[in-house]
Amino acid sequence: MEKLIVALTGAGISAESGIPTFRGKDGLWNKFRPEELATPEAFFRDPKLVWEWYDWRRGLIAKAEPNEGHKTLAKIEKEFPHFYLITQNVDGLHQKAGSEKVIELHGNIWKVKCVNCKYETYEYRTPLPEIPPRCEQCGGLLRPGVVWFGESLPMDALQKAYELSRESLIFIVIGTSAVVYPAAELPYIAKENGAEVIEVNPEETPISRIADKIFREKASTGLKKVYDYLKDRYGAER
Ligand code: NAD
Ligand code: ZN
Numbered sequence: 070m071e072k073l074i075v076a077l078t079g080a081g082i083s084a085e086s087g088i089p090t091f092r093g094k095d096g097l098w099n100k101f102r103p104e105e106l107a108t109p110e111a112f113f114r115d116p117k118l119v120w121e122w123y124d125w126r127r128g129l130i131a132k133a134e135p136n137e138g139h140k141t142l143a144k145i146e147k148e149f150p151h152f153y154l155i156t157q158n159v160d161g162l163h164q165k166a167g168s169e170k171v172i173e174l175h176g177n178i179w180k181v182k183c184v185n186c187k188y189e190t191y192e193y194r195t196p197l198p199e200i201p202p203r204c205e206q207c208g209g210l211l212r213p214g215v216v217w218f219g220e221s222l223p224m225d226a227l228q229k230a231y232e233l234s235r236e237s238l239i240f241i242v243i244g245t246s247a248v249v250y251p252a253a254e255l256p257y258i259a260k261e262n263g264a265e266v267i268e269v270n271p272e273e274t275p276i277s278r279i280a281d282k283i284f285r286e287k288a289s290t291g292l293k294k295v296y297d298y299l300k301d302r303y304g305a306e307r
Contacts (some may be wrong), residue, residue, distance in 0.1 A: 077155045
């Protein structure tokens with residue numbers, strides 16, 4: 070593979086769309102306890118409580134629009150044929166901005182899965198008419214189609230993400246606190262295999278130590294600079 074450019078995004082890229090991140094100032098974990106909301110145990114203990122929380126987040130996300138950061142990544146995909154996007158986000162805003170080659174590591178908040186018969190579908194209604202929602206096939210309990218703490222990531226997405234990270238020449242990390250594994254491992258794998266690592270984040274993260282280039286700013290403005298940099302580097306010879 071030639072001139073592979075890979076981006077890894079986290080909750081920070083959607084912050085400017087009004088979607089709260091998990092960690093950092095204004096992060097959701099300052100107000101909620103993840104072990105009470107984002108684990109399989111929490112769900113089976115109190116599916117109604119967990120669904121109320123997801124219903125609230127789905128409502129926020131439904132009103133959100135992609136911001137300049139999402140849009141710049143979609144533009145990079147259009148202009149650089151060897152570009153791939155890996156996201157930890159579940160909000161679907163990359164796709165809404167026009168990105169097509171998106172690998173979702175943590176699922177999608179619009180997806181629902183039956184815990185009984187494993188039926189999967191997309192459910193876009195918000196607020197949900199019934200909480201917790203029920204499976205249209207068997208009447209079983211539906212759960213959000215996202216990856217919770219303590220769960221493994223979808224194997225196909227994870228394998229693709231490892232492969233892209235190993236083969237990337239440029240690896241751009243945007244808006245992730247880089248503490249949730251295995252996603253946090255990807256920039257290190259890229260670096261070990263010779264990639265140039267670029268970080269876009271207003272705050273320092275563990276990735277800052279291995280980054281070759283850092284844009285210590287918001288995704289909207291930082292990604293414009295990344296775009297200019299890619300153009301300078303590859304634009305002419307593409
Ligand atoms: P995180 O909340 O742990 O970290 C957010 C990071 O974004 C921080 O480093 C912060 O400094 C940075 N940030 C804040 N504003 C920014 C901006 N305008 N531009 C760029 N960076 C900014 O997020 P994470 O690392 O993605 O955490 C992992 C988990 O959170 C994932 O599992 C993900 O599924 C989940 N999550 C997803 C969403 C979403 O889909 N929008 C929202 C919250 C959490
Ligand atoms: Zn079912």
